[in-house]
Amino acid sequence: MRTVALATAGNLLHFELAVAYEIFRTPPLDTAVEDWYDVVLCGPAAVRVGPFLVEPSDGLERLATADTVIVPACADVDIPPPPELVDAVRAAHEAGARIASLCTGAFALGAAGLLDGRLATTHWAHTAELAARHPLAVVDPDVLYTDNGNVLTAAGKAAAVDLCIHLVALDHGATIANTVARRLVMPPHRPGGQAQFVSTPLQPAGDHALAGVLAWAQQRLDQPLAVTDLARQASLSPRHLARQFNAVTGQTPIQWLNTQRVRRAQELLESTDESIESVATATGLGTATTLRRQFKRTVGVPPDTYRRSFRA
Structure with a gap:
């Protein structure tokens, strides 16, 4: 996958474009890598991306001859992707290119029909809109990125970095990908199935009827609390408590308790070397088996995987 073409058409966001250019343009330091990427910027004309003016070296037709095509984020999902971009992305896919979108770049892939029948994601704030526009896509709002082989999508900004490193790992192996991550001062690799971490806040703001009981429960997460x-x-x-919980937190009391316990487990996994069994006891989840089940359901990855990523 030597040639990487960055599509520079439409109203782009500079972060995702810059991240992709940085990762694929710069080979890892102090590591001999054969056939590192050739990066080309492809677009119909010069385009202003944030405060920068980006001048493409090739037209959009170049996408069809690239090995990998990266579609960066668009700044406004209410504006349809440019037809020439959609056509070029579709042509590149038909020619056998690997297509990856970063953040809201997924809307261009959807318009090209590449998400139909495939797992996809985008920034959590826009997943509902992506699903509404492209009902044949299987949109998952809770993952960092998706990999369908030749069609990949990433969630928000940090997840765009994760997907780019994932592509490096596919092409050059985990050691090289970890070297790239280290240069960026990032954890080695976050699996795509990991959650975007946007679930219900720890404690709703404001003065409400449950403020006291929520604080009371959070101080006793290690105890076997019940709804009663x-x-x-x-x-x-x-x-009446269940109705109040739903109104204030959007969850049942048990769902809220489990969410707080998993979040407390996240803190302990990040900040201590306690065993999984000890973390399970400290968070009121009882056993390591229960912790792993609840953690995987809420976060998307096992606690051991989470610790390896975030202890780094």
Whole structure:
């Protein structure tokens, strides 16, 4: 996958374009790599990207002869992707290129029909819109990136870096990819299935009926709390408590408790060397098996994988 073409058409965001250019243009330091990437900027004309003026070296027709095509993020998803970009991306895919979108660049892939029947993602704020526009796509709002082989999509800005490093790993192996990540001062690699970390906040802001009981419960996450315990502390019936929880947190009391326990587990995995069994006990999840099940369901990766990434 030697030639990487960056599509510079439409109203682009500079971060994703710059990240892709930096990762694929600069070979890893102090490491002998054969056939590092040739990067070309492809677009119909010079385009202003944030405060920068980007002048492409080739037209969009060059995408069809590239090995990998990167479609950076668009700045406004309410504006349809330029037809010439959509046509060029479709032609590149038909010619056998590997197509990857970064953040809202997924809308161009959707317009080209490349997401139909495939797993896809984009920034969590726009996943609902992506799914609405392209109902044949399988949009997952909770992952960092998706890999369908020759069609890949990434979520928000940091996830764009993850996907680019993932592509380097596919082409050059994990050692080279980790060298690139180290140059960027990043964790070695975050698996694509890891969650985007945008679930319900730890404690809703403002003065509300559950403020006291939420704080009380968060101080006792290591204890076997039940709905009846929360209801008693709040001086409410379990049914009334459930209605209040749904109104304030959008979750049931048990869902909220499990979310807080998993988040506490994240903190311990990041900041301590405690065993998985000890973390399970400290968070009220009881056993390592239960912790792994709840953690994988909420975060998207096992606790061991999470620790390896974030302890770095």
